[in-house]
Amino acid sequence: MALKVALLGCGVVGSQVVRLMHEQADDLAARIGAPLELAGVAVRRLGRRRDADVDPALLTTDAEALVTRDDIDVVVEVIGGIEPARSLILAALNSGKSVVTANKALLAEDGATIHAAARAGNADLYFEAAVAGAIPLIRPLRESLTGDHVHRVLGIVNGTTNYILDQMDSSGASFSDALGEAQALGYAEADPTADVEGFDAAAKAAILAGIAFHSRVTAADVHREGITEITATDVASAKAMGYVIKLLAICARSDDGRSFGVRVHPAMIPRTHPLAGVREAYNAVFVEARSAGQLMFYGAGAGGAPTASAVLGDIVAVGRNVLAGTRGPEESTYADLVVHPMGETVTRYHVSLDVADKPGVLARVADMFAKQDVSIQTVRQEGHGADAQLVLVTHRASDAALSATIEALRELDIVRDVVSVMRVEGEDTP
Amino acid sequence: MALKVALLGCGVVGSQVVRLMHEQADDLAARIGAPLELAGVAVRRLGRRRDADVDPALLTTDAEALVTRDDIDVVVEVIGGIEPARSLILAALNSGKSVVTANKALLAEDGATIHAAARAGNADLYFEAAVAGAIPLIRPLRESLTGDHVHRVLGIVNGTTNYILDQMDSSGASFSDALGEAQALGYAEADPTADVEGFDAAAKAAILAGIAFHSRVTAADVHREGITEITATDVASAKAMGYVIKLLAICARSDDGRSFGVRVHPAMIPRTHPLAGVREAYNAVFVEARSAGQLMFYGAGAGGAPTASAVLGDIVAVGRNVLAGTRGPEESTYADLVVHPMGETVTRYHVSLDVADKPGVLARVADMFAKQDVSIQTVRQEGHGADAQLVLVTHRASDAALSATIEALRELDIVRDVVSVMRVEGEDTP
Numbered sequence: 001m002a003l004k005v006a007l008l009g010c011g012v013v014g015s016q017v018v019r020l021m022h023e024q025a026d027d028l029a030a031r032i033g034a035p036l037e038l039a040g041v042a043v044r045r046l047g048r049r050r051d052a053d054v055d056p057a058l059l060t061t062d063a064e065a066l067v068t069r070d071d072i073d074v075v076v077e078v079i080g081g082i083e084p085a086r087s088l089i090l091a092a093l094n095s096g097k098s099v100v101t102a103n104k105a106l107l108a109e110d111g112a113t114i115h116a117a118a119r120a121g122n123a124d125l126y127f128e129a130a131v132a133g134a135i136p137l138i139r140p141l142r143e144s145l146t147g148d149h150v151h152r153v154l155g156i157v158n159g160t161t162n163y164i165l166d167q168m169d170s171s172g173a174s175f176s177d178a179l180g181e182a183q184a185l186g187y188a189e190a191d192p193t194a195d196v197e198g199f200d201a202a203a204k205a206a207i208l209a210g211i212a213f214h215s216r217v218t219a220a221d222v223h224r225e226g227i228t229e230i231t232a233t234d235v236a237s238a239k240a241m242g243y244v245i246k247l248l249a250i251c252a253r254s255d256d257g258r259s260f261g262v263r264v265h266p267a268m269i270p271r272t273h274p275l276a277g278v279r280e281a282y283n284a285v286f287v288e289a290r291s292a293g294q295l296m297f298y299g300a301g302a303g304g305a306p307t308a309s310a311v312l313g314d315i316v317a318v319g320r321n322v323l324a325g326t327r328g329p330e331e332s333t334y335a336d337l338v339v340h341p342m343g344e345t346v347t348r349y350h351v352s353l354d355v356a357d358k359p360g361v362l363a364r365v366a367d368m369f370a371k372q373d374v375s376i377q378t379v380r381q382e383g384h385g386a387d388a389q390l391v392l393v394t395h396r397a398s399d400a401a402l403s404a405t406i407e408a409l410r411e412l413d414i415v416r417d418v419v420s421v422m423r424v425e426g427e428d429t430p
Numbered sequence: 431m432a433l434k435v436a437l438l439g440c441g442v443v444g445s446q447v448v449r450l451m452h453e454q455a456d457d458l459a460a461r462i463g464a465p466l467e468l469a470g471v472a473v474r475r476l477g478r479r480r481d482a483d484v485d486p487a488l489l490t491t492d493a494e495a496l497v498t499r500d501d502i503d504v505v506v507e508v509i510g511g512i513e514p515a516r517s518l519i520l521a522a523l524n525s526g527k528s529v530v531t532a533n534k535a536l537l538a539e540d541g542a543t544i545h546a547a548a549r550a551g552n553a554d555l556y557f558e559a560a561v562a563g564a565i566p567l568i569r570p571l572r573e574s575l576t577g578d579h580v581h582r583v584l585g586i587v588n589g590t591t592n593y594i595l596d597q598m599d600s601s602g603a604s605f606s607d608a609l610g611e612a613q614a615l616g617y618a619e620a621d622p623t624a625d626v627e628g629f630d631a632a633a634k635a636a637i638l639a640g641i642a643f644h645s646r647v648t649a650a651d652v653h654r655e656g657i658t659e660i661t662a663t664d665v666a667s668a669k670a671m672g673y674v675i676k677l678l679a680i681c682a683r684s685d686d687g688r689s690f691g692v693r694v695h696p697a698m699i700p701r702t703h704p705l706a707g708v709r710e711a712y713n714a715v716f717v718e719a720r721s722a723g724q725l726m727f728y729g730a731g732a733g734g735a736p737t738a739s740a741v742l743g744d745i746v747a748v749g750r751n752v753l754a755g756t757r758g759p760e761e762s763t764y765a766d767l768v769v770h771p772m773g774e775t776v777t778r779y780h781v782s783l784d785v786a787d788k789p790g791v792l793a794r795v796a797d798m799f800a801k802q803d804v805s806i807q808t809v810r811q812e813g814h815g816a817d818a819q820l821v822l823v824t825h826r827a828s829d830a831a832l833s834a835t836i837e838a839l840r841e842l843d844i845v846r847d848v849v850s851v852m853r854v855e856g857e858d859t860p
Binding site: 024030031128134136139143144145146147149214274277289290291292293294297299305306308309311312314316320324325326334335 | 574
């Protein structure tokens with residue numbers, strides 16, 4: 001009795017899933033306890049050239065019919081995006097078929113509906129591939145660390161932006177040159193918005209925060225800033241101070257543990273921090289828990305084969321569950337913690353100001369920080385005369401206080417320009 | 431309806447399990463779907479001072495009676511060692527109770543019997559805490575990567591030896607001084623044999639290899655060398671060449687994929703390798719799989735609270751399974767690959783020779799390598815006159831060929847002493 005798999009989408013990831021299901025058929029059968037059979041592949045257009053060696057008889061453009069076909073046991077969704085993925089997944093779950101998906105955008109936008117449908121359909125919903133590609137992260141968070149109390153999840157979860165920032169750091173390239181190179185190498189798409197504006201990382205952050213804090217989190221809860229405004233000067237200036245700029249996803253409980261924040265933004269981290277050494281398109285995520293302490297997970301965060309590895313692991317899990325007549329862990333949102341606004345986030349800031357060359361400038365600037373109770377850790381002047389810049393690094397302060405300070409500085413006649421404001425992270429981690 | 435837990439052992443780990451079950455009772459209940467109740471704690475002696483705040487009425491010295499008590503759902507074994515742990519675990523499984531254990535020695539010595547009992551008793555056997563403490567590694571390997579083809583598992587899985595080697599590297603201390611410091615800090619036991627002779631790491635390597643390669647592996651299959659012979663000179667010499675010495679556990683498939691080797695030994699790794707940056711008592715493990723590529727897992731490999739975190743994660747998993755009337759994944763040994771002898775291991779070697787100060791020495795030494803088909807990558811002479819040392823680094827060669835070479839070198843009149851022979855690893859990883 002074979003387990004019948006319906007595949008939705010046969011692009012970069014789907015074609016690898018097909019290939020690996022074929023190449024590893026014996027191993028997968030032994031691990032599940034029954035062979036897998038690819039029973040149908042839904043594609044947008046028939047007759048297109050594909051990387052995967054799929055029997056043309058399996059191809060269909062009628063995905064709706066495929067996902068509810070009586071003989072299908074598992075639906076694997078690797079189309080991405082909201083529709084038609086959502087309708088198809090819901091149709092599959094509603095008819096009691098388990099679903100394996102890599103769809104971070106959908107889970108972050110409407111996870112509640114999808115999870116509820118899985119529960120109602122008594123079906124499995126696995127999505128290891130949705131976050132950090134091949135890196136086992138969802139399962140460790142959902143299962144291995146479920147006896148612990150997670151304080152914070154912090155990491156690099158978007159390979160495209162990491163590639164771009166790494167290029168800028170190592171070669172001094174501008175953002176647009178680095179983006180062009182990433183596009184030429186296939187690391188960035190023709191329309192790079194989802195990556196460079198942080199939407200992709202924000203969706204992943206929402207999923208991670210929801211699992212880590214047993215609460216419901218959507219992409220709308222995530223404070224999101226992309227990397228398009230990062231200049232070669234920012235990168236060089238960070239480098240000179242012993243920092244590197246990374247796009248981080250940070251899910252962190254408040255000090256009282258009763259709320260948490262979720263944010264995606266570029267940040268300066270010390271060059272000695274393990275995340276600073278994450279090069280090219282790799283991903284790495286720190287998880288900090290009360291008893292486990294600090295854990296790090298590192299690996300390929302994207303790409304056809306790595307993502308397919310995670311999808312296949314989930315297919316095996318679902319297959320075992322189907323055979324045993326059971327289900328994997330459900331969504332856990334019992335804690336129902338509040339997502340606090342970005343203004344309540346507490347961290348450190350690096351601020352560069354273009355200032356007039358007059359006596360008393362520092363005193364007046366410092367006064368603006370003091371008025372908002374933002375304590376300055378270091379300040380130094382770069383250049384002199386008309387080119388003088390003040391570079392300040394603050395102690396920990398709330399984002400609201402920092403924003404108010406920056407607003408006040410912009411009003412100051414002696415401040416010609418607020419050149420850059422960047423958060424500083426990772427100084428409390430090894 | 432509470433899930434009743436019997437705890438075997440109330441030492442460093444057990445007392446943390448008790449504390450966390452109490453402190454996190456509400457969260458654990460919500461995550462499992464039923465409260466956990468500590469129903470009994472088996473100890474060797476009553477009336478002893480304990481870290482944990484255990485109701486004395488729960489303590490018993492009759493572990494046999496406790497594990498088969500009708501009301502017990504889950505038995506948590508944190509005694510360690512072979513007996514009485516094995517008998518107690520078998521008694522629990524035979525009476526259908528699921529078991530969570532941190533016992534690497536037992537699983538590596540007699541895993542087959544334990545797994546068979548779990549199967550026969552239709553009970554769960556979870557052991558995330560047995561390898562690398564709080565680091566989720568067993569579950570990712572058993573479940574997340576089960577759709578992939580693992581080539582190699584390579585890492586630092588013993589915190590005590592890593593602490594000692596790290597101290598030797600950073601302060602130039604001798605092995606015995608570093609061991610003394612580790613003992614003073616509680617990182618090493620009064621009798622450090624299990625750690626410093628590599629027994630602990632070998633047990634973990636056996637468990638990891640068995641899971642990674644879906645085969646049965648015992649501690650006896652592991653080639654094991656400890657760190658007691660590593661001298662301050664070895665460490666300094668490695669340092670001078672840009673290497674650091676680490677005790678590695680390596681489980682690697684042969685090139686044809688039909689056999690694999692499992693070994694634990696000190697090795698030189700490049701200082702730029704991510705494992706070189708693993709300091710103090712931390713653990714880190716690389717997993718290399720065909721589709722996933724290279725993954726790294728990093729965290730606290732030992733200690734009461736980190737180990738208890740892994741134990742509690744397993745208790746939650748077992749609890750969910752008990753409520754759902756199901757079981758987690760079973761042992762998977764279908765591949766039944768052969769463990770090849772150490773002689774077939776292929777790697778690189780660093781060899782230091784104390785040689786006579788005569789013309790033609792290098793030619794005669796090189797000839798011994800050539801006779802065994804061991805190709806030399808670099809050779810350099812250190813010191814001169816009576817203190818001359820030849821330091822050679824080979825290309826990849828089999829352990830058998832290298833051993834034969836060393837034996838031949840020892841016979842050579844111009845070789846006064848084979849000062850050190852050490853494997854070089856990690857040059858093919860980033």
